Amino acid sequence: MNACVWCGRRLGGVVTVSQLWRWGPLIKSAVCAACQTRLTPISILHCPQCGRQQTDETICRDCQRWTGPPLVNHALYVYDAAMKAYMQQYKFQGDFALRRVLQEPLRLALARETYDVLVPIPVDQATWQQRGFNQVTGWLQTQPFQQDLLVRASHKDQPQSAKDRAARLRTAQPFILAPHAADILMGQRVLLLDDVYTTGRTLRHAAAQIYLGGAKAVTSLTLAR
Amino acid sequence: MTNNEAFFGRQLPLRTAPTPELTGTPALKALGSRLQCQRCGHWLGPDDQLANQAWYCRQCLQLGRLTSQDKLYTIPEPNQSPKLANGGLTWTGELSAQQRVAAQSVLAHVQAQTNHLLWAVTGAGKTEIVYPALAWALSQGWRVAWTSPRVDVCLELAPRLQAAFADVPQTVLYGDQPQPYRYCPLTVCTTHQLLRFKAAFDLIVVDEVDAFPLATSPMLKRAIDHAQKPSGCHLYLTATPGERLQRRVARKELAVTYVPLRYHGHLLPQIDLQIAWRWREQLRRRKLPARLIHQLRGYLRAGQRFLLFVPHVADLAVVDQALHLAGITGGVTVHAADEARQEKVQAMRDQKVAFLVTTTILERGVTFPNVAVVILGGDDPVFSTAALVQIAGRVGRSAQFPTGDVTCYCHSYARRVRLARGMIARLNLQGRRQGGRP
Numbered sequence A: 001m002n003a004c005v006w007c008g009r010r011l012g013g014v015v016t017v018s019q020l021w022r023w024g025p026l027i028k029s030a031v032c033a034a035c036q037t038r039l040t041p042i043s044i045l046h047c048p049q050c051g052r053q054q055t056d057e058t059i060c061r062d063c064q065r066w067t068g069p070p071l072v073n074h075a076l077y078v079y080d081a082a083m084k085a086y087m088q089q090y091k092f093q094g095d096f097a098l099r100r101v102l103q104e105p106l107r108l109a110l111a112r113e114t115y116d117v118l119v120p121i122p123v124d125q126a127t128w129q130q131r132g133f134n135q136v137t138g139w140l141q142t143q144p145f146q147q148d149l150l151v152r153a154s155h156k157d158q159p160q161s162a163k164d165r166a167a168r169l170r171t172a173q174p175f176i177l178a179p180h181a182a183d184i185l186m187g188q189r190v191l192l193l194d195d196v197y198t199t200g201r202t203l204r205h206a207a208a209q210i211y212l213g214g215a216k217a218v219t220s221l222t223l224a225r
Numbered sequence B: 001m002t003n004n005e006a007f008f009g010r011q012l013p014l015r016t017a018p019t020p021e022l023t024g025t026p027a028l029k030a031l032g033s034r035l036q037c038q039r040c041g042h043w044l045g046p047d048d049q050l051a052n053q054a055w056y057c058r059q060c061l062q063l064g065r066l067t068s069q070d071k072l073y074t075i076p077e078p079n080q081s082p083k084l085a086n087g088g089l090t091w092t093g094e095l096s097a098q099q100r101v102a103a104q105s106v107l108a109h110v111q112a113q114t115n116h117l118l119w120a121v122t123g124a125g126k127t128e129i130v131y132p133a134l135a136w137a138l139s140q141g142w143r144v145a146w147t148s149p150r151v152d153v154c155l156e157l158a159p160r161l162q163a164a165f166a167d168v169p170q171t172v173l174y175g176d177q178p179q180p181y182r183y184c185p186l187t188v189c190t191t192h193q194l195l196r197f198k199a200a201f202d203l204i205v206v207d208e209v210d211a212f213p214l215a216t217s218p219m220l221k222r223a224i225d226h227a228q229k230p231s232g233c234h235l236y237l238t239a240t241p242g243e244r245l246q247r248r249v250a251r252k253e254l255a256v257t258y259v260p261l262r263y264h265g266h267l268l269p270q271i272d273l274q275i276a277w278r279w280r281e282q283l284r285r286r287k288l289p290a291r292l293i294h295q296l297r298g299y300l301r302a303g304q305r306f307l308l309f310v311p312h313v314a315d316l317a318v319v320d321q322a323l324h325l326a327g328i329t330g331g332v333t334v335h336a337a338d339e340a341r342q343e344k345v346q347a348m349r350d351q352k353v354a355f356l357v358t359t360t361i362l363e364r365g366v367t368f369p370n371v372a373v374v375i376l377g378g379d380d381p382v383f384s385t386a387a388l389v390q391i392a393g394r395v396g397r398s399a400q401f402p403t404g405d406v407t408c409y410c411h412s413y414a415r416r417v418r419l420a421r422g423m424i425a426r427l428n429l430q431g432r433r434q435g436g437r438p
Ligand SMILES: [Zn+2]
Pocket: A004, A005, A006, A007, A008, A009, A031, A032, A033, A034, A035, A036
């Protein structure tokens, strides 16, 4: 009764030689081999600031247009049709089980990042009520994180996904710092975690608040760009 | 539509009661230590839980997620539709003598409220055969659903039914339909959409009952049972019942009406079997069986248009190359996920292309007058017995061109090909008794 969490096909109980070789506990994969190749990892050729997949390693046009302190973002996957289909089922249809598709890749990516405090982007109260989960913290397993950001109560706006670029860039600061956040953030290197980097507006708003809390440095990691 | 009408015979998930007098039942019901989804029947797994501790059903997610916070609200079907004189039938066509006999039999079973199978060969005009029974049901004030597992069948059917029953309000439901739901005496919908109903229909017509995914889905079979009133009945329509349905007929658990002849009175074309030993190895070297090349060249010379079926999407490009190398040109390839699918099929209709190379997507529904059919690799498991009979049924559909060739190239004489030929032979035997012409 072990099925791929994404496509539902039965997972073969095949044990590879390399798994035996490592002689550790066998990791039960939640995703079949075919589904593991559905998403496109971002290669070494990406924008050094926002993590966007491109043909060279120069700073992309969107990043050049930003003024103010730069925010370095790393991204795991290209936001293509397969990733959109994944997000559609996970976030919008609310299929929480799909968190398991990205838990393991995220664990490996977090291990490569340098930070002291991990701060996931929060969801507002209405979304939490409706969806029943925060899509970002769903991807975390045992990694410690701090919910230092809250969504402003007055922030009753359209979702980011329903806006065009210009409208997104005008969005007002949606976040406030959680009570006592400064005790945790003071002098720390903070890594923000979000699902999709689209314009970078949301992450920059979040970074601004984290800096207000006294953080020494803020970078970000997103699942898709 | 009054607010209440939206709930007639339906089960709609809401977190709070829409009106105080309506009481809901939990969308997920605990039975022993497990939870069962009351919409689709799925038993929840131990991990199907959200971060806020609520449980949710993964199986019917496409219809909108059901959680343990939701309740299902329903108002028992009150049959408020007016009884239409003549059942709203405005169709002025005429049934053939054979169709009339079948229509009478279907009508009698519907009147007796018994479940029934109409086994009508491809091109028998099964939709029209059901018209008298549908008209009678609507004249009684019955609520009727005409459903198919395939959305393309629904989309093709809905305008035909609306034209034939111009006086009957009809609602069409499928995955991303643009129209909102309306309470109507006639509902045309995909079988999935029946999950939103509960004891609503006096009669459910299940079109292409053998088609994927209904044939393999317990959820969809349950959906039909639940959407039907306990006093109601269903009518299965198919040209190619699966083995299970045939067994139920043989055991007399299910009454059946056969229509072994096409509406123009000709028999079905039999599948001509050609052994093409190791055709797949040949194809890897971009070569097709010599006899196939000879046959297709002959078709091109004679101006005979044809459909060439291959097992897999991956075969299309290879076969296309091999055809080019053999000088057979003027056709296009098309498959299910092809973005230009509609345009290519239309180009074939408009006689702008000489042939289509395709996978099993064109097995149903799509018809062209006067085409020959060739299957390369008919012994591949993707071609079920039903699919082979359906593919053969693309030939000889029009009264003007009632005959034609069906040729199947196989590495070996597979069981499914044998069963398909057997089914055609049996139907033709019955057809001959009714005066069918070859
Ligand atoms: Zn899978």
